[in-house]
Amino acid sequence: MLNWFQGSLTRKIGSLSVVLLSFLFLVILYSVITLQRIDGELRELDELDVPLSESMAELEVLQLKQHLFLEQLALACRGGPTPSLTEFRQHKAQLNALLGQVEKTLTAALRQHRMRLDLQAHQAALASIERLLPLSEALEQTLTLHLQDQQMTAAEWQAFEPRAQELDAGLERLLAQLDSLTLSVSRYSEQHERQFMFVNAGLGLAGLFIGIYLTVYIIEVFRRRIGRIQGQIDSLHHSLASGEPLPVMTPPVRRAPDELAELEQDLRQMMQQLSQEICNRQQVELSLLELATRDKLTGAFNRHKWDEQLKVELALGARGGQFSLILLDVDHFKQINDRHGHDVGDKVLQQLVTRLQQRLRASDMLFRLGGEEFAILLRQQSLAAAGQLAESLRQQVELPDEAGLPAYQISLGVSDYRLGDNQEGLFRRADQALYLAKQQGRNRVVLSSAAGQ
Numbered sequence: 352m353l354n355w356f357q358g359s360l361t362r363k364i365g366s367l368s369v370v371l372l373s374f375l376f377l378v379i380l381y382s383v384i385t386l387q388r389i390d391g392e393l394r395e396l397d398e399l400d401v402p403l404s405e406s407m408a409e410l411e412v413l414q415l416k417q418h419l420f421l422e423q424l425a426l427a428c429r430g431g432p433t434p435s436l437t438e439f440r441q442h443k444a445q446l447n448a449l450l451g452q453v454e455k456t457l458t459a460a461l462r463q464h465r466m467r468l469d470l471q472a473h474q475a476a477l478a479s480i481e482r483l484l485p486l487s488e489a490l491e492q493t494l495t496l497h498l499q500d501q502q503m504t505a506a507e508w509q510a511f512e513p514r515a516q517e518l519d520a521g522l523e524r525l526l527a528q529l530d531s532l533t534l535s536v537s538r539y540s541e542q543h544e545r546q547f548m549f550v551n552a553g554l555g556l557a558g559l560f561i562g563i564y565l566t567v568y569i570i571e572v573f574r575r576r577i578g579r580i581q582g583q584i585d586s587l588h589h590s591l592a593s594g595e596p597l598p599v600m601t602p603p604v605r606r607a608p609d610e611l612a613e614l615e616q617d618l619r620q621m622m623q624q625l626s627q628e629i630c631n632r633q634q635v636e637l638s639l640l641e642l643a644t645r646d647k648l649t650g651a652f653n654r655h656k657w658d659e660q661l662k663v664e665l666a667l668g669a670r671g672g673q674f675s676l677i678l679l680d681v682d683h684f685k686q687i688n689d690r691h692g693h694d695v696g697d698k699v700l701q702q703l704v705t706r707l708q709q710r711l712r713a714s715d716m717l718f719r720l721g722g723e724e725f726a727i728l729l730r731q732q733s734l735a736a737a738g739q740l741a742e743s744l745r746q747q748v749e750l751p752d753e754a755g756l757p758a759y760q761i762s763l764g765v766s767d768y769r770l771g772d773n774q775e776g777l778f779r780r781a782d783q784a785l786y787l788a789k790q791q792g793r794n795r796v797v798l799s800s801a802a803g804q
């Protein structure tokens with residue numbers, strides 16, 4: 352049973368169909384066998400019912416003839432013509448033949464015994480025939496004796512009449528028994544046919560319900576599972592369109608490994624891979640963006656980013672925004688390189704960026720313009736405030752180093768945005784301030800205003 356639940360969908364539907372077909376086959380088999388039985392019963396009924404009915408009709412006619420003969424005999428006692436003994440003998444021979452025929456029919460039915468006949472009623476009818484035969488024989492002998500002298504006396508008639516009536520009553524009883532026998536057989540057959548009809552209708556309905564259940568089951572299974580797959584494909588479409596990672600999938604529930612479940616699992620795996628791919632791609636994009644905008648050695652923004660950002664800030668400035676610019680340069684950096692080597696020079700540049708970043712705010716942006724030259728964009732900062740920050744940066748850099756790097760200083764030139772400035776104008780003012788700082792002995796801050804700009 353557990354195997355069935357874990358089986359493929361084709362196997363499940365196939366096995367349910369086999370159950371349904373087997374059930375229908377059994378229904379058909381049952382119908383054929385029962386119909387054959389009913390047909391046999393009807394044939395047996397014909398074999399019993401038809402001859403018995405014919406014999407009964409003849410017996411009734413014979414009984415009437417017997418009555419007439421006895422009436423004539425009663426009249427003969429009172430002086431009427433004596434009836435012919437030959438006629439009585441003919442009746443008796445007919446009676447014997449008929450009784451023999453009925454006995455044969457009943458005995459044959461009993462021997463076949465395929466139908467549910469009332470055995471007691473059968474045997475009672477046979478016993479009645481057994482009793483009637485000697486009675487008829489004795490009556491013939493008595494009548495032969497009385498009619499030898501062609502005349503029956505009144506006393507003889509009185510003795511004879513009860514025995515004749517006994518034979519008549521016996522015949523009457525036999526007829527009633529045969530009648531009830533044929534009636535009960537017909538009733539049994541009718542009842543049996545009705546039962547067959549009900550059972551067959553019930554089985555047919557059961558087959559119909561199983562068929563409907565199977566159909567509904569298949570439709571429901573497909574509808575639910577395909578709906579789930581559709582939902583996953585929808586979220587895949589959405590994710591691909593928006594570029595967002597796919598929703599985190601719960602680990603696949605262990606389900607029957609049928610075709611649809613396999614498809615779902617494949618789809619889930621594909622979505623997980625795709626989700627991973629999207630995350631990777633976003634990381635790659637971030638890395639590429641970093642590479643494109645950051646300086647490899649120091650991690651500060653690069654020249655390319657500087658050009659872009661300066662355009663943005665100038666556009667904002669043209670709309671009323673305020674910002675300032677600091678240009679800074681390491682003093683005598685060539686000497687550091689020359690004395691301590693290029694690698695130490697690199698470390699100095701890295702350390703410089705770290706120290707500067709420590710003092711800057713999140714909205715400030717530090718750029719390496721080339722060599723040992725740097726620029727800082729300060730949003731919402733006046734020239735004076737930028738000058739103060741520049742001075743504090745200078746002092747910060749001047750502090751003795753704990754990592755064993757040589758001491759160094761920086762010179763800084765500061766300018767602020769003025770309405771109508773372009774990239775060159777703004778940069779030139781800051782650069783001239785820096786140049787002046789170098790001229791005045793380095794390790795200092797010069798504002799563009801002080802530089803006469």
Ligand SMILES: Nc1nc2c(ncn2[C@@H]2O[C@H](COP(=O)(O)OP(=O)(O)OP(=O)(O)O)[C@@H](O)[C@H]2O)c(=O)[nH]1
Nearest residue numbers: 680681682683684685686688693694696697722723
């Ligand atoms: N270690 C290292 N040195 C660099 C790098 N880029 C430029 N330099 C060196 O920086 C030095 C700049 O020297 P200069 O332009 O003469 O300036 P300076 O020696 O700092 O003198 P002033 O600016 O006048 O104080 C040169 O020797 C360059 O080789 C770099 O990425 N790493």
